[in-house]
Amino acid sequence: MKSKPILLSLGIVFILAVYNVNAQNNKKPNIIYIMSDDHTSQAIGAYGGRLAELNPTPNIDKLAKKGMLFENTFCTNSICTPSRATILTGQYSQTNGVLDLDGSLPPEKQYLPRELKKLGYSTAIIGKWHLKEEPAAFDYYEVLRSQGDYFNPVLRTTSKGKWPQNEVQYEGHSTDVITDRTLNYLKNRDKSKPFFLMHHYKAPHDMFEFAPRYADYLKDVEIPEPPSLYNQPYFGSEATVGKNGKLRPVIGTSVSERHIASNYVQKLLKDSVSGNLATHLAYQEYLKRYLRCVKGVDDNLGRLFTYLKKEGLWKNTVIIYTGDQGMMLGEHDFIDKRWMYEESMRMPFIVHYPKKIKTGSRTDLLVNNTDFAPTIIELAGGKTPSYMQGKSFINTLNGNAEENWRKTTYYRYWMHHIHHWVPAHFGIRSKRYKLIFYYAKHYLPESEWKDFYWEKKLRSLGYNTPVAWEFYDLKNDPKELRNRYNDPRYKTIISEMKSALKKQRNDLNETDKAYPEIQKIITENWSK
Template sequence: MKSIILLCLLICSALLFAHEDNKKPNIIFIMSDDHAAHAIGAYGGRFANLNVTPNLDKLASEGMLFENVFCNNSICTPSRASIITGQYPQTNGVLDLDHKLDTDKQYLPMELKKLGYSTAIFGKWHLKNEPLNFDFYKVLPSQGRYTNPIFNEKGKGNWPQNKVENEGHSSDIITNSVIEHIKNRDKSKPFFVMHHFKAPHGLFEYAPRYSNFLANTEIPEPASMYYQPNWGSEGTRGINDSLRNYIGSSVSTRNKYISYYNIIFDDETSVNESAHKAYQHYLKGYLRLVKGIDDNVGRLIDFLKKEGLYENTIIVYTSDQGMMLGEHDFQDKRWMYEESMRMPFIMYYPKKIKAGGKTDLLVNNTDFAPTLIDLVGGKVPKYMQGHNFVKTLEGKEEPNWRTATYYRYWMHIIHHYVPAHFGIRTTSYKLMFFYGKHYLPESEHEGHYWKKNYQGEELETPHTWEFYDLKNDPQELHNRYNDPACKELIAELKIELKRQRKELNETDENYPEIQTIIEKHWND
């Protein structure tokens, strides 16, 4: 009799453990705003020795770090739309900050709910329409505030009047809300939580406890912040540098419309001196916000471990794009240059991902949703244009993977005086075309908020190409488009660029003025 009882107990125990092993993993998708990959220690950039991100570095050591992840449009709303839809901008309809993502295109939570997940989003949303397809949300209206932020919260009234006030810093409040939600979750379902920080978006309002962090530290500067005679083209500098005080918001006093120096300081000095002084202020504010993110990620991980959830939770850390941190004397993002286009991407899931892995697979933000869906046993829907990279997570080769990733910035001149452009990036090369014109005809500019705030959005800037050999010139200091030695390679890249524009529904058939510019200057 005793042996029968013992056998029954062993069988029940085995069934219990088998159930636990087959239980779907939870998913926490952590995304910051404008967090450049080179501002994470694990990526080994110029800030690595400052020890700003020990928790993210540890997460990378326990999971996989992706070295070649890029957005297809380095601006908040379009990038977030691509992440949640798995589609490129012309397909999901979100080209710039003025567009809304249709509620029936909130695909990622919709697909995960089909797989039995509870879904929630906290923090920055920025896709304008109500996040209806999440079971719960607590999101910032538009960009939101850093200090004592207001959130739109499900169950507190009708959108967008469902506002609740909170006291404290947004990074702390968002993390508190995520932890509280997981504590009180429906334990019969695996959970999918999008944990979106507002930080480190500028202007940089960090929690007071970080005021002394790096106070006495000289932050390393990029060499490209100063004069670069071989960088750029007439499309980014103007003829004989005639647009250097206009194109691209600056750290120094170079740009006469948006200069970080002139926002913070009220004295006059030389361009180089202003660059140094403004850069130190800019980076200390930025890195203090990054430190706040890292501390909160550490707090979240400690909670998951305490609750016994860490081993069965997929954790993603990324940002909606990169950030220009003084490179080429630029602030903000938008550019196809490396620091803006590159996204950090760390993925942890010990049941599938071997600790300490690194990959140079060429990934973009349309791939995130398909990968998460496939990883938890779902079928990637055909309407998604991105691809899943689960084989890479398992240490295997990806068959027929892309050799180049497409990029397009639509918001000509608006906000930070960046000309409209598109291009492709391979693992070794980058080709960009600055077509320099807004996609809306000038007759339709009236009524847009930016019409009265920015100087010359109707201006057609020069139409030029830039080509960079990233293996030999990773800082993009030498535009080699007119180098005869690169002619054949550039021709091959143009063929691939044209192919991807057509395949991805990213042509300009609906924008005849731009199409005319492209056709005229394609073979320049």
């Protein structure tokens, strides 16, 4: 008779144990979205580029080795503010309204944290924001004022009063400070809820002000250089190099002395050297400063990852690492981003989640930054909202195939000849081909274009940017050294790409109905 109560008790214990295991398995994951500013895939060891031998990112590489690395992730507008707006809204620039650096994102359009709060998440953003209006859709924020300072940064903080006067200044390098503030948030968060945290570094944004402790990092190391820094006789079009090379002195900030007003020989060198030697010395200094900032990011991620493991958060936390776009590191003798060329358009994207993602996996799925919000929402147990234009790739994270996935991804840069003298353009990229249309026109009238001075200056000097097409076969020409637009062998595929481009522009609300002068240029030059 005594055995029955004992068996009953054991049964209850067993049921409770099974329930507890199931509850743990069904527990919503925490999600940390980590984004650095201008950290390009060439400067991440796991991507195996020319800088991998320098071992610049051991902590990020370990994350990739234990998670999934995305080989084909691209931004839809390679500039800070629009890219961040796209990530938060799941929408392309023309739909979310943030076309350029002057754009802002009001709280009612800060969709990602709003959707995650509906799913029971505590939401926070710490670090770079760059979208002007208060990030009020988050439960908690500590964000840099505008672009932010590398040293002794000012952060606008939820708990310190009314935006934008709610400022607190911290001593130290911004990368260290942002990590400190994130660790403080994690220690004091609402532990009754899963959390969604956007952890955003300023580094390695230009002008690459690294923490003093990295001054000797790579000091005596020769940084590998891209061949196209020195020689690329078949690159570009009349829109990017001009007829007979006339535009070479004024298009795209350069490493070499090529650009007459903005080049890194002028900015970084004091010695009276010129030619290839000057280019070499400027490049070495430029890359070492950049990689010292990258080293600071990677070391601080080591601090963050150690904390997550120590606190038992590692296994149930989705960790995403990316940059807000790519970055030209001397390829084509360009620096900065904005371009639709590979190094600028491509984003690093790594996802780590031990409970679901197979160790050491990679995918060549064609992803863009409209897809980030839908995927994060579905990782949190929700469904992609109908107003988002991106698609969730959660099946890929789970090791399964995606259905009806895109064959091409759309891109548009709106800011004609602003800051780094990059002409306005749009285009599409498939896994093998890329088609770019330079339409040479700012979308705003001259009276509203704040930086129109430089365009007028270039015109006065006889530097007029013509309309032109570029086409690249990325299988046979991965470095985009030869424009094949006028090669008859590609006539059929170019026609197909144009049809796909026109369809995407219509489907994605990316047409120029609101900009008749641009639409006229498109119509007149579409078949040329």
